[in-house]
Amino acid sequence: MATSCRNLFGLEQYDGRCEFFGDGPAAxxxxxxxxxxxxxxxxxxxxxxxxxxLDRKFGTLRHDSESFSTAGRSIKxxxxxxxxxxxxxxxxxxxxxxxxxxxxxxxxxxxxxxxxxxxxxxxxxxxxxxxxxxxxxxxxxxxxxxxxxxxxxxxxxxxxxxxxxxxxxxxxxxxxxxxxxxxxxxxxxxxxxxxxxxxxxxxxxxxxxxxxxxxxxxxxxxxxxxxxxxxxxxxxxxxxxxxxxxxxxxxxxxxxxxxxxxxxxxxxxxxxxxxxxxxxxxxxxxxxxxxxxxxxxxxxxxxxxxxxxxxxxxxxxxxxxxxxxxxxxxxxxxxxxxxxxxxxxxxxxxxxxxxxxxxxxxxxxxxxxxxxxxxxxxxxxxxxxxxxxxxxxxxxxxxxxxxxxxxxxxxxxxxxxxxxxxxxxxxxxxxxxxxxxxxxYLFMGIVIGSAVFPIAASLTWAKCSATAACVSAVVTTPLAIMTWLITAAKLNDGVLNLDTTGQDYPMLAGNLVALFFSMILCIILSYIWPQDFDWAELRNIPLVESDPNSDPNNFDxxxxxxxxxxxxxxxxxxxxxxxxxxxxxxxxxxxxxxxxxxxxxxxxxxxxxxxxxxxxxxxxxxxxxEASDVVVAVLRGKRLANSAGSPGSSNRDHQRPGAGVHSGVGSGGGSGVAGSAIAAAARSGGAAAQLKAAAAGAKAGAPPAPPVLQLPVSTRTRV
Known part of the structure; x- marks a missing residue:
């Protein structure tokens, strides 16, 4: 309802108006x-x-699919x-x-x-x-x-x-x-x-x-x-x-x-x-x-x-x-x-x-x-x-x-x-x-709230299992919708429409069930059927193309x-x-x-x-x-010196030749002469060279690089 059809503070232009926009001319x-x-x-x-x-021409943004999808993993x-x-x-x-x-x-x-x-x-x-x-x-x-x-x-x-x-x-x-x-x-x-x-x-x-x-x-x-x-x-x-x-x-x-x-x-x-x-x-x-x-x-x-x-x-x-x-x-x-x-x-x-x-x-x-x-x-x-x-x-x-x-x-x-x-x-x-x-805005939590805890647990709780995650989400969503509708019907003599379902208490009930019942059910089921996940397995998720910024060991x-x-x-x-x-x-x-x-x-x-x-x-x-280095490079018309890597990072890849090249099976890690030799072998191309590079890296104590699809660096996509 309108606040009034006569303005309380003497704004006469609103006297007799019970809505602000109405059918009059637009502002x-x-x-x-x-x-x-x-x-x-x-x-x-x-x-x-x-x-x-400009960033691609003078800065350090790469022209490949990894940069397109992840912005080079280098945003400050x-x-x-x-x-x-x-x-x-x-x-x-x-x-x-x-x-x-x-x-x-x-x-x-x-x-x-x-x-x-x-x-x-x-x-x-x-x-x-x-x-x-x-x-x-x-x-x-x-x-x-x-x-x-x-x-x-x-x-x-x-x-x-x-x-x-x-x-x-x-x-x-x-x-x-x-x-x-x-x-x-x-x-x-x-x-x-x-x-x-x-x-x-x-x-x-x-x-x-x-x-x-x-x-x-x-x-x-x-x-x-x-x-x-x-x-x-x-x-x-x-x-x-x-x-x-x-x-x-x-x-x-x-x-x-x-x-x-x-x-x-x-x-x-x-x-x-x-x-x-x-x-x-x-x-x-x-x-x-x-x-x-x-x-x-x-x-x-x-x-x-x-x-x-x-x-x-x-x-x-x-x-x-x-x-x-x-x-x-x-x-x-x-x-x-x-x-x-x-x-x-x-x-x-x-x-x-x-x-x-x-x-x-x-x-x-x-x-x-x-x-x-x-x-x-x-x-x-x-x-x-x-x-x-x-x-x-x-x-x-x-x-x-x-x-x-x-x-x-x-x-x-x-x-x-x-x-x-x-x-x-x-x-x-x-x-x-x-x-x-x-x-x-009030309804959204009812249909998606049940997925919150399982998704958060996927990266923070090793014992959370697939059964617990799926069951808690899939079971709770219809339960939350039922709670929302039943509460609205009970409070409005069985009348269900946009007005009654949009009231405070039905929305509150549905949102509470969505978030908390899912969380409780997921915890209980995870203790009944635990997973005991090894976080190291997540490092095996493959890249499509090489990206030095995806390897934590390249940073200091x-x-x-x-x-x-x-x-x-x-x-x-x-x-x-x-x-x-x-x-x-x-x-x-x-x-x-x-x-x-x-x-x-x-x-x-x-x-x-x-x-x-x-x-x-x-x-x-x-x-x-934070982007002052790129701004200066654009004004000078010169490309940043560390263009092989990520924008403005402290990445060690920029400081030693060949480091951070993640082509094929294994690449860059290592340190000193060993690291350079391994990287050079990896750049030479071919599965045999890459396997030898990986073996050399293992002997030199180099950390394993993230897995990448078998694409030579020279075929990196330009987009």
């Missing part, structure tokens, strides 16, 4: 909407494509953090977070941000384990296949692809609804054009192309966030200060109190609906991180030392986006008593409404641009994730085991295009049946295996401590404030503003600083 000309979708889409497709070309911490922020900034991050702020008050932004940050912080543990235990993988499903066989591989491939489809559908639902509301562009046309806009640089640049594009998108997202933040809390005539927002929110709670909030206030953490949303948010988002190939490929692409640093830093930087943005846009819209209906809010139209009110067409353009950047940043990652799964978990193991690098790259490019069309079609179907962003310093072994405990400790801080300590410390005083609310908003400013600076500047 932006339709032509500008098409320009954003097509014109800016083309610009932001060309820029990362050019940057990738700053760009890894931006990759995390980009992938985790969905349309819902901006739209749904503001909706819960508009509906529940200050608890909404906090629970959205905290409830979706802890998964990334904890995933940092798995990111380190990838480099320690499975450095040659391209997808997390390769671990499943190596550990548990074909049946488990097929089961979890279904969960993985289903997760990608749900995430992509949410992106398009939110993005297309806002673009239609602000510019009048058909929601169906927008549904196809949004994913189409990222096809070029994803297909051309592969994973490195998506990572570079994500950094550009993140910069735009943070800049627009800061503009809106200062508009609401510093420069706006209608608001313009924290004190003004506070006074107006206190007035709103008198006339329009929040049900189940302490005193009906928007300024309290004592919020029943806020806590329920927080629990659903925490549970549901474990699935969309741990079961989404996009997050695994981000860890695969990172340098060893950048895994835990990038994911911990990325999680903390991402926290600022929903927390700062929703504290700004959601509370600002409520403080102005804008006539936003419940249906409009559930479509994610709270931020666009405030943007239009504050800045007119300029605000509408900024909001559309910010959302377009958020949607395309995640869409390109999802496209690459699905393409990699199809290539390495369907085509190569079951259709063409001898596929070479060129074939794999061409297949991935083809899948990127097909998936862009398919995802647009799925979004149109959901729009036709009137499924909104809020409903899908912070990237060495010894260094990674020491940071495992650190990552567990920091990830666990930050999780405890966000989910327990912070909200508990806010409870004594009860209904916030003006001073406490000022402190709360200042924390959000400072966090947003610092996160913006880190994500915009750190990747540039």
């Amino acid at each position: 932006l000309p339709e032509g500008l909407g098409w320009f954003i979708l097509v014109g800016l889409g083309a610009v932001f497709a060309c820029v990362p494509t050019v940057l990738i070309w 911490a700053g760009l890894t953090a931006c990759d995390v922020v980009a992938k985790w900034t969905w349309a819902a991050t901006l739209l749904q977070s503001a909706n819960v702020a508009f509906s529940f008050g200050v608890s909404g932004p906090f629970w959205y941000a905290a409830g979706a940050t802890v998964q990334v912080l904890l995933f940092a543990i798995l990111a380190v384990e990838i480099k320690r235990k499975a450095p040659t993988i391209h997808t997390f499903l390769e671990i499943i296949r190596c550990r548990w066989g074909t049946t488990a591989h097929v089961v979890f491939t279904v969960y993985g692809v289903m997760t990608n489809l749900i995430v992509t559908a949410m992106l398009i639902l939110g993005g297309s609804a806002v673009i239609e509301a602000l510019s009048g562009v058909s929601v169906y046309a927008a549904s196809f054009l949004i994913p189409a806009g990222v096809v070029i640089y994803t297909a051309v640049g592969g994973l490195k192309g998506t990572v570079v594009a994500e950094w550009l998108n993140v910069c735009v997202i943070y800049i627009t966030l800061l503009i809106f933040m200062f508009q609401v809390y510093a420069t706006s005539e209608d608001l313009g200060s924290i004190a003004s927002v506070y006074v107006r929110l206190r007035a709103m709670e008198i006339k329009y109190p929040v049900a189940d909030n302490m005193g009906g206030s928007y300024l309290t953490m004592f919020s029943k609906s806020g806590i329920i949303f927080g629990i659903i948010n925490i549970i549901g988002n474990f699935g969309t991180v741990f079961v989404d190939q996009a997050y695994w490929q981000g860890a695969i692409a990172a340098k060893p030392s950048a895994t835990y640093r990038g994911y911990l830093l990325g999680g903390l930087c991402w926290f600022a986006i929903p927390f700062t943005f929703a504290t700004t846009m959601g509370l600002g819209a409520r403080a102005l008593d804008l006539p936003i209906t419940k249906a409009e809010a559930n479509k994610g139209l709270v931020p666009p409404a405030l943007a239009v009110h504050l800045m007119g067409k300029g605000g509408a353009f900024l909001m559309t641009l910010q959302l377009f950047m958020a949607v395309t940043a995640t869409a390109c990652a999802e496209q690459m994730a699905v393409a990699t799964i199809v290539a390495y978990d369907l085509y190569k193991p079951y259709i063409n085991p001898n596929a070479d690098g060129r074939t794999m790259v061409m297949l991935q490019r083809f899948v990127v295009v097909i998936y862009a069309v398919l995802s647009g079609g799925i979004a149109v179907v959901l729009l036709k049946v009137n499924v909104n962003l809020s409903w899908v 310093g912070d990237d060495s295996p010894a260094a990674l072994n020491t940071v495992v405990r650190f990552t567990w400790t920091v990830g666990g401590a930050l999780t405890l801080l966000l989910l327990i300590v912070w909200p508990v410390l806010a409870l004594p404030a009860r209904v916030f005083s003006q001073g406490y609310f000022t402190f709360w908003v200042m924390v959000a503003m400072i966090w947003g400013i610092v996160a913006s600076a880190v994500c915009m500047l750190l990747p540039v600083i």
Whole structure:
């Protein structure tokens, strides 16, 4: 329902209006909407494509299938953090977070941000384990296949692809609804054009192309966030200060109190609906991180030392986006008593409404641009994730085991295009049946949550068995769906529709069963039928082409295996401590404030503003600083000297001839004269020479290299 048909604060333009957007003219000309979708889409497709070309020409990006699928396993911490922020900034991050702020008050932004940050912080543990235990993988499903066989591989491939489809559908639902509301562009046309806009640089640049594009998108997202933040809390005539927002929110709670909030206030953490949303948010988002190939490929692409640093830093930087943005846009819209209906809010139209009110067409353009950047940043990652799964978990193991690098790259490019069309079609179907962003966001954990614990255990618990993993996931999913529907029916006299199934308690019940019953069942069955897996087997997962960065023994310093072994405990400790801080300590410390005083609310908003400013600076500047060597090389027109290896790494391969050549059976390891001789023998080609090189390496004490398909180095695919 609308907040009022007569504005509480004398904004006469809203008197008599019971909805904000309605049937009136759009805030932006339709032509500008098409320009954003097509014109800016083309610009932001060309820029990362050019940057990738420059990296290949002057930097150290290789031209082969391994680089296409894994970005050379050489991304540094700053760009890894931006990759995390980009992938985790969905349309819902901006739209749904503001909706819960508009509906529940200050608890909404906090629970959205905290409830979706802890998964990334904890995933940092798995990111380190990838480099320690499975450095040659391209997808997390390769671990499943190596550990548990074909049946488990097929089961979890279904969960993985289903997760990608749900995430992509949410992106398009939110993005297309806002673009239609602000510019009048058909929601169906927008549904196809949004994913189409990222096809070029994803297909051309592969994973490195998506990572570079994500950094550009993140910069735009943070800049627009800061503009809106200062508009609401510093420069706006209608608001313009924290004190003004506070006074107006206190007035709103008198006339329009929040049900189940302490005193009906928007300024309290004592919020029943806020806590329920927080629990659903925490549970549901474990699935969309741990079961989404996009997050695994981000860890695969990172340098060893950048895994835990990038994911911990990325999680903390991402926290600022929903927390700062929703504290700004959601509370600002409520403080102005804008006539936003419940249906409009559930479509994610709270931020666009405030943007239009504050800045007119300029605000509408900024909001559309910010959302377009958020949607395309995640869409390109999802496209690459699905393409990699199809290539390495369907085509190569079951259709063409001898596929070479060129074939794999061409297949991935083809899948990127097909998936862009398919995802647009799925979004149109959901729009036709009137499924909104809020409903899908709450529902997702019910269908994918049961796969979280088995997938996490695949890399952290040696005793977890195939039987336990498959049974716990497959049995729990229908059980969670049944629980969700039964709860909805019981609470609504047997009525089941989008409204009743989208209520808090049915969604909460289904999400709880999905995550926790699966975990309990998997643990019990693993003790009944344990596996006792040898982690060394994961190192036998083959490459398609040689990649020196896939061998941990080629690294030293912070990237060495010894260094990674020491940071495992650190990552567990920091990830666990930050999780405890966000989910327990912070909200508990806010409870004594009860209904916030003006001073406490000022402190709360200042924390959000400072966090947003610092996160913006880190994500915009750190990747540039880390890539300074490539920037200098481009300006000088000279290729970096260490072009044989990975960008900017401390890889010892760059310092001794022939080291790290993983062609055929065995290669580079060793040290000194022995290492050089072994590498030279391996380069000479032929199976006999390679076997002799392997034998020489064994005598010299050289560590075994990751297995590679029998492809001579000279035939490395150029893409």
